[in-house]
Amino acid sequence: MTSDAVVEALVRSSWRVMGVLTRIGAENDLSLTQLRVFGILVDRRLRMTELADYLGLDKSSMSGLVDRAERRGLLARGKNPDDRRAVDVYLTPAGLALMERLLEEGRRALAPATDRLDAKQSAQLVDLLEILLGE
Amino acid sequence: MTSDAVVEALVRSSWRVMGVLTRIGAENDLSLTQLRVFGILVDRRLRMTELADYLGLDKSSMSGLVDRAERRGLLARGKNPDDRRAVDVYLTPAGLALMERLLEEGRRALAPATDRLDAKQSAQLVDLLEILLGE
DNA sequence: CGCGGTAGTTGGGACTACCAACCATGCCGT
DNA sequence: ACGGCATGGTTGGTAGTCCCAACTACCGCG
Numbered sequence: 001m002t003s004d005a006v007v008e009a010l011v012r013s014s015w016r017v018m019g020v021l022t023r024i025g026a027e028n029d030l031s032l033t034q035l036r037v038f039g040i041l042v043d044r045r046l047r048m049t050e051l052a053d054y055l056g057l058d059k060s061s062m063s064g065l066v067d068r069a070e071r072r073g074l075l076a077r078g079k080n081p082d083d084r085r086a087v088d089v090y091l092t093p094a095g096l097a098l099m100e101r102l103l104e105e106g107r108r109a110l111a112p113a114t115d116r117l118d119a120k121q122s123a124q125l126v127d128l129l130e131i132l133l134g135e
Numbered sequence: 136m137t138s139d140a141v142v143e144a145l146v147r148s149s150w151r152v153m154g155v156l157t158r159i160g161a162e163n164d165l166s167l168t169q170l171r172v173f174g175i176l177v178d179r180r181l182r183m184t185e186l187a188d189y190l191g192l193d194k195s196s197m198s199g200l201v202d203r204a205e206r207r208g209l210l211a212r213g214k215n216p217d218d219r220r221a222v223d224v225y226l227t228p229a230g231l232a233l234m235e236r237l238l239e240e241g242r243r244a245l246a247p248a249t250d251r252l253d254a255k256q257s258a259q260l261v262d263l264l265e266i267l268l269g270e
Numbered sequence: 271c272g273c274g275g276t277a278g279t280t281g282g283g284a285c286t287a288c289c290a291a292c293c294a295t296g297c298c299g300t
Numbered sequence: 301a302c303g304g305c306a307t308g309g310t311t312g313g314t315a316g317t318c319c320c321a322a323c324t325a326c327c328g329c330g
Contacts, residue, residue, distance in 0.1 A: 006249045006257045007242055009264040011156070014149035015171065016268060019191055021146070026319095031285070036150065048309060056154055061287050063310055068285080085295045085308040107142055113267045114141045121263055122141050128260045129144040132248045133151060161288095166316070183278060196318050198279055203316080220277040220326045276327075286317075296307075 010132075020109045024102055033057075034069060038091065038099045045090040047080060074098060145267075155244045159237055168192075169204060173226065173234045180225040182215060209233060 018032065025035040033055065040046070040054050048066070052059045066089055069075035074095035080086035091099065117125060153167065160170045168190065175181070175189050183201070187194045201224055204210035209230035215221035226234065252260060 003242055003246070003249055003257070005261045006252070007245050009261045009268075010148070010152050010245070010249075011174075011241070013145070013264045013268055014152040017145050017149040018153060022191070033286075039146070049307085056157070057286090058288060059309065060289075060311080064286075080308095083296075083308075087309065106146070107138055110142050110145070111138065113269065114138055114145075116266050116269070117141070117263065121266070122138070124259065125263045125267075126140045126144045128252065128256055128263070129148045131251050131256070132260075133144075133148055134248065134251065168317075184276085192317090193319060194278065195280080195320075199317075215277095218277075218327075222278065271330100273329090274327105275329105277325085278323105279325105280323080281321090283319085284317105285319105286315100288314085288316100290312090292309100292311075294308085294310105296305105298303100298305085300302095 016113070017110070020106065024105050024109060028098070028102065030102075033065065035102070037065065037069070038074070038095060038102070041075070041089065041091045042096070042099055045078075045088050047083075047086045047088055049086075051089055069095070151248070152245070155241065159240050159244060162240075163233070163237065165237075168200065170237070172200065172204070173209070173230060173237070176210070176224065176226045177231070177234055180213075180223050182221045182223055184221075186224055204230070 021035055022032055025032055030038070036055065037051065040051065046054070048062045049059050052062050055062075066075060066077065070077060073092055076090060076092050078088045078090065080088045114122065156170055157167055160167055165173070171190065172186065175186065181189070183197045184194050186201075187197050190197075201210060201212065205212060208227055211225060211227050213223045213225060215223045249257065
């Protein structure tokens, strides 16, 4: 069965990627989840629950997560204009700046791997992964 | 720069894969890390420190990890014949059986995604990821 | 033999996630 | 318009993760 090989390759490479992200996060005192939160919020402003859905976490897990990032001035809570119960979360300028640094770091850290592909292969890989991810 | 697109696709798909693994783990009371330990030990018997190296964790993190799995009878500690300080870790038959179930579950869970690729694309993806992972 | 280095454990601390319980607000039917 | 149920978020408690520092046991070399 070829499905096995695909799953195996996917899982293996995913672990590799997570390892890189974990290291980059650790160097900046961010957990994997926080890193992901930042990645999500780069171009969005979301309510707590929406964020929890993105992450696949319980909403109660969000409070502390956001608290800690907020305390560091990287993230802020704001009122939601449409629903007084809801709380919007978004990156502060400092958070955005940090995220941009981390993106660059991520690119650099993965470069040894991604550089092994030529332009055509890169495009192919992106296409295949996008099919995998579905639209 | 096309490197951006590759990194983005890789990170996105890795998160997807991790989500699936997290769910499967949670359904069986296993953390992501434990799941990975099992995956590593399927065809190996390792010392604590070697395992820690595979996982990129501190050796002190291993004790508790192995403890908990051992308490559930999924994993066992054994003496290392060459070094009396060292402790070998390996899957018990129960652990191996569990892991086989989980592998099958993983394949099934990822099938909706992997099925979107035909045989040729699958082979291509595996090739590309293997290049990425290095030899 | 003795001494520095390595294998693993223990203890303490911050963080992560979950669940259940709890306010505040929103929404619906009557 | 109001009573009741649903929804958004927080809090508190628990178990697990992961780190660092300190410690014991053992290895190996001079």
